[in-house]
Amino acid sequence: MIAKYQPSHFEKKWIEVWEKDKVYQTPQITNKNKKNKIYVLDMFPYPSAAGLHVGHPRGYTASDILARYYRMNGWAVLHPMGWDAFGLPAENAAIKAKKNPLDMVPKNIANFRRQMKMLGFSYDWQREFSTTDPEYYQWTQWLFIQFFKMGLLYKKNAPINFCPFCKTGLAEEEVLADGTHERCGNKITKKELPQWIFAITQYADKLLEGLKGLDWPEGILAMQRNWIGKKEGININYKVKNSNEIITCFTTRPDTNFGATFIVLAPEHEFVKKIIKGEIKSKKTDVEKIKKYVEEAKAKTEIEREAEGRKKTGIFTGFYAVNNLNGRLLPVYISDFVLMNFGTGAVVGVPGHDKRDFEFAKKFGLEVIRVVKGKNGETGPIAKIEDVYEEDGEIINSEFLNGSKTKEAILKIIDYLEKKGWGKRAVIYHLRDWIFSRQRYWGEPIPMIYCESCAKKKISYWDTDEKIKNLKFKNKNLEKLFGWFPIKEQELPLKLPYIKSYQPTETGESPLSKVASFVKTTCPNCGGPAKRETDTMPNWAGSCWYFLAFPWWNKEGNFRHHDFSTASPPQSGGFPKRLSQNQVAPLIENWQSKIKNSGHWLPVDWYLGGAEHAVLHLLYARFWIKALYDIGLINIKEPFLRLRNVGMVLAEDHRKMSKSFGNVINPDEVVAEYGADALRMYEMFIAPFSQEISWSTKTLQGVYRFLKRVWEMYYKNYSSDKAERVSFKPSLRLNNKTLIDKLNKTIIKVGKDIQHIKMNTAIAAMMKFLNEWESAFAKASADKSIPSLSKENAKKFLQILAPFAPFLTEEIWREVLGEKTSIHLSSWPKAEEVEDEEIVIPVQVNGKLRGTIKVERRTYNVKREIEKIALENEKVKKYLQGKKYKMIYVEGKIVNFIII
């Protein structure tokens, strides 16, 4: 009988053969054939101790099918894999396991790599790296230095989450929604620490503009747009009575400004600070009460502020500001609903046309004025919150604006205010600058040195570097950077020292600050004693540019810009001794030659991964690329041309897979039972790629049955072993024409579907074809008629299945069909779209289907002929008998008789 389909008998064998024969090696390409390149990239994983989740292979299989499809179609394909291994989860897992992440991470990576090979992914493993490899992160650090030099980084105090009970700094992810620490359950607080901050807001406009040319899911584009949140409006200045102060408020609705009745400041506002310091005062000011209110507001976490149900609290400053438009005096309040880091930290209250302002006005007994007609033309007073009208409308009670519609009135008043010098057009963004420091061990050390003596002399880096003449961006925070210098590039990589105690510290500072041998250094400028920065980079850093490295990366060497073996072994601090300047080529030249030699792979053509990275990772990576473009280190403006999101894989019970629920599916076990091909195809078949799915073992079994039937079909038809083959008379070994037509259609359909990542329908089409092939075969065996397919045609079906099921198809290709080279190096079969000679056209009467007719190709376009054939249909005849009708015919599509 036929040999049984047992994937475990041959899958391992092919993994080894493919590796030995370098089947998936990236081809060399030159500038000449770069048009035929395709760069297929997965969002690289975070290698956790648990190993691959069954969700991972869903995205990786789709990208693998794409890569294999393009390879078979003659494209030069780059399809690499690496590891995003710095960051919090590894550090926390290591703390829990009482191990150093430096020891743990390589083990996790080894397991991930083994599982990926097991699943037959066609990565070029020659290009593998981890963001934690010093050979890689020396570049991450070098790029940081370039960004510093161009003025994109500054240092500023910013609050971090801190758990007073555990005495440790926390990341956002470790704080639960109720403001407690996920591990100990205590309330967290904020702690101010100096942090490196990326001026990403300088790129807000470019990041917004760049979205226009991208082939990304509409939803992700919208989320990025909203995240950047560009708003155009005006900053209006209000003079404060009995003082020399001016308060500036940003607004997008200056058309309602005649209805302004108060002003509210954020507790952190400069004006408030002056009051507390006693620099300004009025008779009505109660400094003690204000102090108390501000302190309470600051003590509250954002989460607590929300928990209070948004009840408006606030306090009067004792001051009034003047609205230049009508001379009205606006009492100035302080309230915590106004945020210092949005707009100007001051809001002008228009309670008639803003619900939040209305609530505040009611609470403090402030006047409410209507300046826009309501939806139904209401002009009366606004007494209830339901009356507050926030939409556009016709302006009233506003002197020269009366009668104008909102849009027109906005332009009018902005021009007016600017002309009078009372305001200035302004654009603000929701996007904030990016806090880049982490007070954690497991990240790239930030390659900066602080020299107190240079700082005292007010020397900044830019005073010391002759080459930096034309700074593209004026660094507004220069005074904060006196005494800060990047390390000399011969010192790169600045290695993360191997230390025993790497847990977060009681002070909230980085654990590296406790390592004296790391901290102590000399100033690159004056040579005196200096201190290293001890913060590390966030886990985003490594993923911001990894796709630039794959094109040039080669595990076997030729990567390092200098030979570390010539340097002294790591000192206790774990970083190499300085090399003298003439030992090493400058990194900039090294970088430029790498980009020159491999840059034609860029940008990434296909980028596949989860939608959870909709904003952060994708925005940060785009930002780095735009900045690198601006300083000439790269010649692309966007990193990822096409983005597609893979849906989550839930457990069979529709919950997330979790050890505590006991519903985790382990890919190793699935492969052991059903084989890698079945797992791959199952994950592609179950639903559209971007959709969330729940695991279904039944569906997996259905796919397994399909693969088994493929296996048997080839043995029955083409096995060299006569006992396994069903024999036909030689005279009958002809092709079945209708079956070949169907095969050709299937080839075309599968090719198209792959390019649109519609793997589920591609598989359905192949299943359908197998059904047809089987019944043709069964019929032929029974009545000795024309058997199914010639070997040549049968090969084609195997080839289109190959990207989906690489193991099974290779086994049949070589062992049954006797081919000498891998099916994965063969060319995608050619198929021409054949038009059927006969076509079935549905016939409707009054829009209801009453029958179908068969029409020959040559009569498609003869309406009269169609009508004749349609009327021969018994059922159609019945409905039309003795009736007057009008006929609609859409060529080759449908006939519709309308009874008049």
Next chain:
RNA sequence: GCCAGAGUGGCGGAACUGGUAUACGCGCAGGACUUAAAAUCCUGUGGUUGAAUAAACCUUGUGGGUUCGAGUCCCACCUCUGGCACCA
């Protein structure tokens, strides 16, 4: 509240620029093989009425509209999922 996505058989889902709704898979029912079970194969399978493989009607979250014709386009609404949220 705002932004985005989605509602189709018993279930996962299919349907090109509006043109035979329910492809493919699962499940279920009946049958074959078997001492029996599993596996495998064959047949059937949206709903209602019906003896029917006769016929008719209904059916893509709900209610309207456009059209010869709507799962697909337009308007209003409901539900679910994800993200953001006192954003001036």
